[in-house]
Structure formats: structure tokens, C-alpha cells
Amino acid sequence: MKSTWTGFVRVLASAIGLALAISTTALANGSEVEPNDTVFQATHLWCECDVAGAIDSRFDADYFSFSHPTAGPFHAFTTLSSGGDSTIELFQADGTTSVLFDDDDGVGLASHIGIASLPAGDYLIVLRPFSSGDLFPYVLSIRCPGPSTEVEPNDSVSAATEIVCETVSFGGDIGQPGDYDYWSFRVPVTTSVNIVSLQAPAYSDQLLTLLDSSGAVVGTVIDYGGELGASVSMTLTPGVYYYAVSSGTPGMHYDATVSITGRICTVLSSIAPVSGSSSGGDLVYVAGDRFGTVAEVAVQFAGATATVLDSTPTQITARTPAGSGTVDVTVINRGDPRTLPAAYTYRPPEIAARFGNVNAGRGDREIVLIMNAQSGDDAAREMTIGLHQPISIVMTAPSSRVSARFALYVWPLAATPTNLTTLPRGLGNMVLPPPFMMALPHPLAIFNNAGFNQTLGVPTLPSHPAPTQVFSRMRGAPRPATITLQGLIQDNGSQIPEHWSITNAIVVRFQ
Numbered sequence: 445m446k447s448t449w450t451g452f453v454r455v456l457a458s459a460i461g462l463a464l465a466i467s468t469t470a471l472a473n474g475s476e477v478e479p480n481d482t483v484f485q486a487t488h489l490w491c492e493c494d495v496a497g498a499i500d501s502r503f504d505a506d507y508f509s510f511s512h513p514t515a516g517p518f519h520a521f522t523t524l525s526s527g528g529d530s531t532i533e534l535f536q537a538d539g540t541t542s543v544l545f546d547d548d549d550g551v552g553l554a555s556h557i558g559i560a561s562l563p564a565g566d567y568l569i570v571l572r573p574f575s576s577g578d579l580f581p582y583v584l585s586i587r588c589p590g591p592s593t594e595v596e597p598n599d600s601v602s603a604a605t606e607i608v609c610e611t612v613s614f615g616g617d618i619g620q621p622g623d624y625d626y627w628s629f630r631v632p633v634t635t636s637v638n639i640v641s642l643q644a645p646a647y648s649d650q651l652l653t654l655l656d657s658s659g660a661v662v663g664t665v666i667d668y669g670g671e672l673g674a675s676v677s678m679t680l681t682p683g684v685y686y687y688a689v690s691s692g693t694p695g696m697h698y699d700a701t702v703s704i705t706g707r708i709c710t711v712l713s714s715i716a717p718v719s720g721s722s723s724g725g726d727l728v729y730v731a732g733d734r735f736g737t738v739a740e741v742a743v744q745f746a747g748a749t750a751t752v753l754d755s756t757p758t759q760i761t762a763r764t765p766a767g768s769g770t771v772d773v774t775v776i777n778r779g780d781p782r783t784l785p786a787a788y789t790y791r792p793p794e795i796a797a798r799f800g801n802v803n804a805g806r807g808d809r810e811i812v813l814i815m816n817a818q819s820g821d822d823a824a825r826e827m828t829i830g831l832h833q834p835i836s837i838v839m840t841a842p843s844s845r846v847s848a849r850f851a852l853y854v855w856p857l858a859a860t861p862t863n864l865t866t867l868p869r870g871l872g873n874m875v876l877p878p879p880f881m882m883a884l885p886h887p888l889a890i891f892n893n894a895g896f897n898q899t900l901g902v903p904t905l906p907s908h909p910a911p912t913q914v915f916s917r918m919r920g921a922p923r924p925a926t927i928t929l930q931g932l933i934q935d936n937g938s939q940i941p942e943h944w945s946i947t948n949a950i951v952v953r954f955q
Contacts, residue, residue: 720791925953
């Protein structure tokens with residue numbers, strides 16, 4: 445890492461005008477993975493997905509494996525855009541024990557299997573043509589939705605229970621003939637919507653009605669009993685819709701799903717770090733599941749839009765906008781907004797700098813500088829130590845490294861807003877100026893085991909790479925004083941390619 449640090453120091457030296465002479469099993473992602481013609485070659489899928497494939501030879505059969513996470517509703521169906529006639533069969537993981545089979549219960553000659561409660565476990569889906577020699581492309585959709593329970597009373601449009609996910613299981617009970625249960629859901633863009641309802645007992649009568657935001661009926665299906673219950677498939681324009689369930693059979697229970705093509709049910713878990721500068725520009729990482737691409741997601745802090753740098757299915761990386769106070773963080777994923785309430789706190793820039801940026805390039809900030817087994821309070825990284833009490837300063841290595849060289853500075857005062865110092869090359873802010881910035885106040889003590897004394901400062905006391913005890917004094921401070929500590933440390937999780945970060949600061953008052 446010395447050569448990396450050397451290059452970084454050269455850049456620093458240039459930036460501040462110093463003349464130094466330094467020598468120094470396949471997983472599907474939107475389509476089937478061929479060959480997948482046997483149990484042992486099955487393409488593995490996520491439980492909630494849409495995967496494109498094709499029956500492209502006379503005796504082709506496409507095998508897919510997936511894990512059903514918890515006991516609950518399950519649906520799988522094919523979409524045939526260019527003709528063809530599919531069959532679909534669900535097997536236990538052994539590939540021989542059949543669980544469900546269907547030929548034409550989908551749209552047209554497409555197939556659709558569903559069950560109100562499929563036990564948790566590993567399963568196989570096999571797609572075949574109805575007739576040998578029938579070749580066609582298809583999209584296989586698997587839905588393992590989580591449950592949503594009706595909130596009574598929900599017997600009118602105004603009292604509808606909201607369905608907050610694009611593919612969600614919801615269920616209720618029809619107590620008496622003529623009773624209605626209303627559910628509402630939002631369609632973000634013009635797209636196809638599929639509603640399937642399973643009833644118990646299986647051969648009960650069921651009436652499904654789909655209404656638009658004005659209450660006008662846009663679709664109605666009457667089912668007089670059947671294994672798969674009733675279903676509605678339509679193309680809908682953006683807006684809020686209502687789905688009403690009724691029955692002529694008293695005591696009917698139903699479980700249903702709404703599938704909105706192209707919209708992913710967003711899971712929003714957390715954000716790290718949970719605080720940063722009111723000036724904005726801090727790296728944050730939003731964790732969750734089923735995020736879209738950079739073009740498909742937006743992150744907002746109290747309505748102010750962040751700059752999205754990267755997005756994977758489970759993490760969004762962004763830079764914060766400017767702001768103040770403690771705010772909600774909202775992710776809009778393919779038109780689906782989800783919010784973490786009061787999830788992020790803006791701090792004044794001079795206070796935010798006290799938290800450093802170790803590990804900021806890959807996740808939450810890390811504390812590496814510790815005094816008397818503490819790093820200061822959570823609000824401002826300040827602490828108090830009594831006179832004549834033992835003092836111990838420890839530098840730990842970042843989690844990205846086994847050991848790390850560092851330069852630690854001790855100033856004989858508390859940092860103030862006027863002392864805030866922005867370092868070159870995007871390294872970040874320090875609470876007070878290090879030696880190479882050639883500004884006042886100068887450090888009282890320097891622990892430097894990284895070398896390059898002309899830039900980082902000549903060490904006034906010896907030290908060793910972290911993890912290490914930097915300083916120890918059993919007799920403590922003899923008189924009242926205030927000091928501030930902060931430094932630079934090697935960090936493979938840094939936000940800059942040179943792999944160096946700013947440590948957390950600690951303001952210590954001896955009294």
C-alpha cells in the first residue's frame with residue numbers, strides 16, 4: 445500500500461504547492477439459462493420474478509427451481525405473446541412428486557397454477573408445450589406474495605383496505621350473501637394487471653368487480669365454483685383502482701393476489717450512515733430489496749432529491765442533498781414510493797466532520813479512534829475526563845484492513861466552526877487543519893507512523909500501526925485543559941481510490 449500512499453502524497457503536495465522529492469448453478473436474471481432440460485440443469489429463480497424463455501425444439505422442457513420462503517400463497521403463470529400452448533407443473537424438489545398442474549387456466553392458451561398456502565421449501569417448475577413440435581417464446585412469472593389482511597369495515601370504496609404492493613396476497617371473509625369487501629391499489633404506469641382469487645370452500649360462488657377511481661366498473665367476473673377461483677386480466681392506465689369481492693355463498697373465505705406487470709414490490713430496510721453534514725454531499729447507502737436501476741430509482745430527503753450513484757437489487761448508493769434537522773428518507777422505485785420515517789439527521793458541517801469518514805466508501809462510518817474505551821457522545825463526539833484520572837488513547841484498524849498506518853494529531857483547543865478544513869482530492873473535512881494545509885492552529889502533538897514527515901508532520905512521540913495503544917498516562921492530566929484529536933488512516937473502505945480516510949475526532953475536556 446506504500447506506493448498507493450506515495451501517489452496520494454504526491455497529489456497532496458502538488459495541490460498545496462509543496463515541492464517534495466519522494467521515492468517510493470446458473471442464476472437467471474430476466475431469462476432462462478440453457479441448458480435447463482433436466483432437474484439437475486434447472487435455472488434457479490427468485491421467488492418474485494418474471495423470466496423470459498422459449499420452447500425451441502420438438503421435445504424441449506424447461507426446468508426452473510426456486511425456494512418458497514414461508515408457508516403462504518403461491519402463483520405461477522405463463523404469458524404467451526406470439527401464440528403457442530403451454531403446460532405448467534409444480535414439483536417437489538425431487539422432481540417426481542407433482543404438486544400442481546395446469547394447461548389453459550391462464551390468459552388464452554397460457555397456463556396458471558395457484559394455491560392459497562404452499563408450504564415453505566424448495567420446488568421445481570417444468571414448462572412444456574401442450575403438443576410436441578409446438579415452438580413459442582414465453583414469460584414465466586412466479587409470485588410468492590406476503591399477506592395483507594382486510595381492515596373492517598371495508599364494505600365501500602371510501603373504506604377500502606389499501607394493497608400496498610404490486611404482488612400481494614390479501615384475504616378476507618364474506619359473512620353473508622351480498623356482503624362486499626373493497627380493496628384499493630395504485631397502478632403507476634399503463635400496464636397489464638392480473639387479479640386471481642381463490643375461495644374456500646373451493647366450489648363457492650364468487651363475484652369480482654374492478655372499479656376505477658371514480659367508482660365506475662371496468663371489469664366484472666362471476667365464478668360459479670372452480671379449483672382456481674375467479675380471475676381478471678386487463679390493461680390499466682395510471683391511477684387508483686378498487687377491487688370488490690362478493691359471494692352468494694355465506695361464510696366464504698378468499699385469498700387473492702394482484703399482479704401489476706413491470707412494478708416491483710419495494711422492500712426498504714435501512715440507511716447508513718444515519719447522519720451527515722447539513723451541506724450535503726455525504727455518501728449514504730439505502731438497504732432493501734427489489735430496487736431497480738439508477739434510472740428507475742430516486743431517493744429523497746424531506747422531499748429534496750439526492751444524487752443516485754449506483755443501484756443494485758439490494759442497495760442504493762447516493763449523495764445527500766443539503767438539509768436540516770431529522771428527516772424522512774423516501775425511495776421511489778419504479779414509481780413505488782416507500783419511506784423510512786425520521787431516518788436521517790443533518791448536523792452542522794463542523795459537527796459532522798467529527799464523525800470522520802472511515803469505511804464511507806462501502807457502508808456505515810466506523811469509529812477507530814478511542815480514548816478511555818470511549819469515542820465521545822453520540823451528538824458531538826465530546827467527553828470529559830477527571831483530573832489525575834488515567835488516560836489511554838487507542839487506534840484500531842478499519843474493518844477493511846488487518847493493520848493500518850496513520851497520522852494522528854492533537855490540538856490544544858476545542859474545534860470551532862472557523863477551524864473546519866476541507867482537504868484536497870475529495871478526502872473530506874477535518875475539524876482542524878493538519879500540517880500539510882499550512883494553517884493555524886498547529887497541532888500540539890503528532891503521532892505519525894505513515895512517514896512523509898514533510899507533508900504529514902514530524903512525529904513528536906513514537907507510534908506503531910493500528911491496532912495499537914497510541915498513548916497511556918496513568919497519572920492523567922494535572923490541570924484543566926481541552927484537546928481535540930483527529931487523524932488520517934489507511935482504509936480499503938475509503939471513499940477515494942487512494943485508500944485513506946479521516947478518523948473520527950474526539951474533543952476531550954479534562955476537569
